[in-house]
Amino acid sequence: MNALTGTGTLLRLGLRRDRVMIPIWVLVLASFPITTLSSYQGLYKTQAERADFIAGVNGNATQLAFYGEAHSASLGGLTAWRMTTLGVTLLAIMTLMLVVRHTRAEEEEGRLELVGSGVVDRHAPLTAALLVAVVANAALALLAALSLAGQGLAGAFAFGLAWFAGGFFFAGVAAVAAQVTENSRAARGITVAVIGLAFAIRAVGDSSEGAGWLTWLSPIGWSEHVQAFAGNRFWVLAVPLVLGAALMASAYGLIGRRDHGAGLVPSRPGPATAAPALRSPLALAWRLQRGSLIAWVTGFAAYGVILGTMADGVRDLVGDSEGTQDIVTRLGGASDLVDAYLAAMVGLLAGIASIYGVQAAMRLRTEETAQRAEPVLATGIGRVRWACSHLAIALAGTLAMLLGAGLMIGLAHGAATGDLGGEVADELGAVLVQVPAVWLVTAIAVALFGLAPRFSVGAAWGLAGTFLLIGQLGPLLEVSQAVMDLSPFTHVPKLPGGTVTATPLAALLAIMVVLIGAGLYGFRRRDIAT
Structure with a gap:
C-alpha cells in the first residue's frame, strides 16, 4: 500500500x-x-x-x-x-x-x-x-x-x-x-x-x-x-x-x-470508584456536558457585555439613516431605537442558545450510537430517567446562558445610562420570554431522537438553523408571515419595548411538553442504537 x-x-x-x-x-x-x-x-x-x-x-x-x-x-x-x-x-x-x-x-x-x-x-x-x-x-x-x-x-x-x-x-x-x-x-x-x-x-x-x-x-x-x-x-x-x-x-x-486510539498527551486515569456525587444519571450527564456548558455560558456573558456597551451608542452610529432605523425597528419590534436594537440582539442570542439546546439533547444519540448508553441502561436506571438527565442539562443550560447574557447586558447598559436596576430587570425579562421558544427547539430534537433516531441529528440541526435564519433574515427580506410563523421565535414578545402576551408563551410550552413526551415514549418503545 x-x-x-x-x-x-x-x-x-x-x-x-x-x-x-x-x-x-x-x-x-x-x-x-x-x-x-x-x-x-x-x-x-x-x-x-x-x-x-x-x-x-x-x-x-x-x-x-x-x-x-x-x-x-x-x-x-x-x-x-x-x-x-x-x-x-x-x-x-x-x-x-x-x-x-x-x-x-x-x-x-x-x-x-x-x-x-x-x-x-x-x-x-x-x-x-x-x-x-x-x-x-x-x-x-x-x-x-x-x-x-x-x-x-x-x-x-x-x-x-x-x-x-x-x-x-x-x-x-x-x-x-x-x-x-x-x-x-x-x-x-x-x-x-x-x-x-x-x-x-x-x-x-x-x-x-x-x-x-x-x-x-x-x-x-x-x-x-x-x-x-x-x-x-x-x-x-x-x-x-x-x-x-x-x-x-x-x-x-x-x-x-502515537498508538492507535491514543493521543500524544495521555489522559489521566480516573479513580477506581466513583464519588457519591457521580452515582446518578444526572450527575453523569453533568460530568459529560459541564465543559461545553461552562464555555457557552461564559461566551454568552461576554457577548452580553459587548451588546450592553454598544447599546448606548446605537443612535450615534445609525445617525439620520431612516433605512437603518427601519431595519432595526423591524428586527426589534419597538419604536425606540435602543429598545429595538436590544430586542433584536436578544432574539439573536435566543436563536444561538437553541443551537446549544440541540447539541446537548443530541448527546443522547451520541451516547447511544457509541454504545456507552447500553452499560448504563443495563443497571437499574430506566431509559426515561437516563434521557431526562441529558434533557435537564439542555433545558437548564439554555436558561443559564440567556440569564447570564441578560444580566450582563443590563449591567453594562445600566452603568452607561445610570439606571442599573431598571435595565437589569428589563433585560432579564427580555431573555426570559425567549426561553419557551428555545426549549421548543430542544423538544423537537428530543422528539426526533425518540421517534426517528436515524434522521435525528441532521433534521434537528437543519430545523434549528432554519429557525435562526428565518428570525434574522425574514424581517430584512420581508418574507411572508406564513413563513415567519414557522419559527417559534416569531411568537414570543419582543422585549424591551414590546408588550407581553401570555397566550403564545403558554402555547409554546404546551407544544414543548407534548414533543418531549412523544420523544421519551418513542425512545422507551424502540430498540437501542437503531
Missing part, C-alpha cells in the same frame, strides 16, 4: 455521511454576504451616506472590536467589513467539526480500527477528513464570491479566498488537536480555544490605538488584512495557506508517534 491507499473511498464515505450537514452549513453561510449586501443597498443609497456610516464605525471601539476596520465605502466594502471576521469564525467552527468528526471521533468510537483492518493506510482517514473540510470550505467560498461578483470580480474572489484561507488554517489546527488528545471533546475544546484566542487578539488589535500590529498575530486578522473590495491584497493569503499546510504536515508526522 502507498500512503494514501483508501483515501478516495473514505472521502466518498465522509461526504455521504455529511450529505445533510455540509449543504446546510454551506447554503446558510453563503446566504449571509448577499443578504448583507442587499440590506446595505437599501439602507445607504449614496456614497456620502456610506462614507458617513464608515466614519462612525471606525470611530467606535466596540464596532472595531467586533467586526474590525472598514476599508471601503462601496457596497462590497461594507459587506466585507461586516462578514469577513464573522464568516471566518463560523467557517472555523464548521471546519473543526468536520475534521474532528472524521478523525478523532471515529477513532474514539472504534470505527477507524475496523476500517484500518482493511486495505486502508493509516494516513488515509486524516487525508479524507481534510479533503472533506477543504471541499466544504471551497464550495462555501465559491458561492459567497459568486454572490458578490456584481460588485467587482477581484474584490469578490478576494473575499471568498479570505474565507477559504481562514477555514484551511483552522483545518490544520483541528488536525493537530486530533492527534494530541485521546477524545473528541478535548480536540474540539483545543480548536475552539484557538479560535477564541484568535478572535480576542484581533479584537484588541483593531480596537486599541497603537496595537494594530496584534491583528497580524491572529489567523482571523489575516483574512481581514486581505481588504476585499479595497486593497484586494491577495499576497496576504499566503500566510494562512502556508501555515495551515505546515500544521497539516505536522499532523501527519504526529500520527506515527
Whole structure:
C-alpha cells in the first residue's frame, strides 16, 4: 500500500455521511454576504451616506472590536467589513467539526480500527477528513464570491479566498488537536480555544490605538488584512495557506508517534470508584456536558457585555439613516431605537442558545450510537430517567446562558445610562420570554431522537438553523408571515419595548411538553442504537 491507499473511498464515505450537514452549513453561510449586501443597498443609497456610516464605525471601539476596520465605502466594502471576521469564525467552527468528526471521533468510537483492518493506510482517514473540510470550505467560498461578483470580480474572489484561507488554517489546527488528545471533546475544546484566542487578539488589535500590529498575530486578522473590495491584497493569503499546510504536515508526522486510539498527551486515569456525587444519571450527564456548558455560558456573558456597551451608542452610529432605523425597528419590534436594537440582539442570542439546546439533547444519540448508553441502561436506571438527565442539562443550560447574557447586558447598559436596576430587570425579562421558544427547539430534537433516531441529528440541526435564519433574515427580506410563523421565535414578545402576551408563551410550552413526551415514549418503545 502507498500512503494514501483508501483515501478516495473514505472521502466518498465522509461526504455521504455529511450529505445533510455540509449543504446546510454551506447554503446558510453563503446566504449571509448577499443578504448583507442587499440590506446595505437599501439602507445607504449614496456614497456620502456610506462614507458617513464608515466614519462612525471606525470611530467606535466596540464596532472595531467586533467586526474590525472598514476599508471601503462601496457596497462590497461594507459587506466585507461586516462578514469577513464573522464568516471566518463560523467557517472555523464548521471546519473543526468536520475534521474532528472524521478523525478523532471515529477513532474514539472504534470505527477507524475496523476500517484500518482493511486495505486502508493509516494516513488515509486524516487525508479524507481534510479533503472533506477543504471541499466544504471551497464550495462555501465559491458561492459567497459568486454572490458578490456584481460588485467587482477581484474584490469578490478576494473575499471568498479570505474565507477559504481562514477555514484551511483552522483545518490544520483541528488536525493537530486530533492527534494530541485521546477524545473528541478535548480536540474540539483545543480548536475552539484557538479560535477564541484568535478572535480576542484581533479584537484588541483593531480596537486599541497603537496595537494594530496584534491583528497580524491572529489567523482571523489575516483574512481581514486581505481588504476585499479595497486593497484586494491577495499576497496576504499566503500566510494562512502556508501555515495551515505546515500544521497539516505536522499532523501527519504526529500520527506515527502515537498508538492507535491514543493521543500524544495521555489522559489521566480516573479513580477506581466513583464519588457519591457521580452515582446518578444526572450527575453523569453533568460530568459529560459541564465543559461545553461552562464555555457557552461564559461566551454568552461576554457577548452580553459587548451588546450592553454598544447599546448606548446605537443612535450615534445609525445617525439620520431612516433605512437603518427601519431595519432595526423591524428586527426589534419597538419604536425606540435602543429598545429595538436590544430586542433584536436578544432574539439573536435566543436563536444561538437553541443551537446549544440541540447539541446537548443530541448527546443522547451520541451516547447511544457509541454504545456507552447500553452499560448504563443495563443497571437499574430506566431509559426515561437516563434521557431526562441529558434533557435537564439542555433545558437548564439554555436558561443559564440567556440569564447570564441578560444580566450582563443590563449591567453594562445600566452603568452607561445610570439606571442599573431598571435595565437589569428589563433585560432579564427580555431573555426570559425567549426561553419557551428555545426549549421548543430542544423538544423537537428530543422528539426526533425518540421517534426517528436515524434522521435525528441532521433534521434537528437543519430545523434549528432554519429557525435562526428565518428570525434574522425574514424581517430584512420581508418574507411572508406564513413563513415567519414557522419559527417559534416569531411568537414570543419582543422585549424591551414590546408588550407581553401570555397566550403564545403558554402555547409554546404546551407544544414543548407534548414533543418531549412523544420523544421519551418513542425512545422507551424502540430498540437501542437503531
